[in-house]
């Protein structure tokens with residue numbers, strides 16, 4: 205039986221031959237990031253210090269050849285072929301909240317901009333504990349920037365699940381048992397298309413989470429740059445609000461990107477934060493049709509036009525894979541270490557997550 209050793213954590217893990225490395229690490233609750241699980245996002249990077257793995261089927265952007273030459277691998281795209289020794293890329297401020305399985309009810313659904321909705325949920329039962337008491341397993345704890353898997357019934361009564369990032373703060377969830385999500389609705393979307401159809405005020409949804417490692421690191425000292433595309437603004441508002449609520453005095457700067465001006469939302473909340481916190485700045489950037497008063501172009505270009513020096517900074521990114529991948533790559537090229545770039549790209553789900561009738565559709 206092959207062994208996976210991680211000297212930094214004093215661990216020796218047993219694995220099956222040909223087993224997926226990320227599966228082994230997650231089974232043993234090793235503090236490693238992951239998101240897409242198919243070699244696209246780069247969240248599951250680790251260092252192969254000794255031994256060999258069968259690494260294949262990943263996107264070159266997720267693991268550039270220069271990093272591969274330094275021994276970096278993607279755990280999700282690696283199969284175990286013998287004993288290996290690993291180093292972890294980012295173990296600072298590792299936080300692991302218990303994974304919960306909860307029933308929630310929709311408190312309200314509000315349109316923030318055309319086809320962009322805020323979905324506010326109240327936790328009503330703990331499914332894992334089999335209890336009607338929402339607090340049976342304790343309050344729902346997460347770190348700003350994390351996401352959860354939401355499931356709802358479609359018109360045929362089938363459960364459909366997708367990942368969504370918490371847009372409210374961890375404090376609201378812990379004390380009020382309420383969670384907010386910002387969701388772009390596409391009428392043909394298997395889950396988002398249910399908003400306003402089967403997902404209405406009072407509807408029961410199921411939630412599993414929290415997940416994700418692109419969360420706010422409270423011990424970091426230095427500037428914070430939060431960059432979002434579209435509804436990636438939800439988790440980035442949670443990150444900057446939490447940083448400011450924690451009394452951070454370094455610059456906290458939000459770059460909120462949108463494709464079109466009609467999609468812009470959240471201005472009032474950003475203005476309120478700027479009024480209360482002199483160290484907070486928000487830049488709203490509209491790619492295609494910015495009117496006078498709003499900045500035009502791509503959000504990453506705006507960030508790199510304004511900021512030349514990322515010394516001691518941390519960057520948090522959420523939204524479309526194209527934005528997250530391009531901005532992450534540029535930050536690394538400008539010298540920001542990988543451990544200071546915390547990114548969750550909103551990848552489309554794997555084909556098996558689609559209802560049977562939709563199998564075979566092209567990925568958008």
Ligand SMILES: Cc1cc2nc3c(=O)[nH]c(=O)nc-3n(C[C@H](O)[C@H](O)[C@H](O)COP(=O)(O)OP(=O)(O)OC[C@H]3O[C@@H](n4cnc5c(N)ncnc54)[C@H](O)[C@@H]3O)c2cc1C
Pocket residue numbers: 239351366367368369370385386387388389390392393394395396397416435436438439548549550551552553554555558562563564565566567568
């Ligand atoms: C970590 C994470 C966090 C996220 N957070 C958010 C968030 O906060 N807010 C938010 O709005 N979104 C978020 N997302 C994206 C979200 O999970 C969904 O992918 C998105 O909402 C699309 O779901 P849908 O129901 O609208 O559409 P889907 O039905 O899932 O369709 C999505 C795309 O897949 C294509 N497709 C349809 N059928 C198939 C098929 N059979 N095979 C392959 N492709 C197909 C469609 O053409 C479409 O372009 C997040 C994603 C991840 C991974």
Ligand code: FES
Pocket residue numbers: 237238239240241242243244245246247248249266278279280281
């Ligand atoms: S989880 Fe491995 S690359 Fe995304």
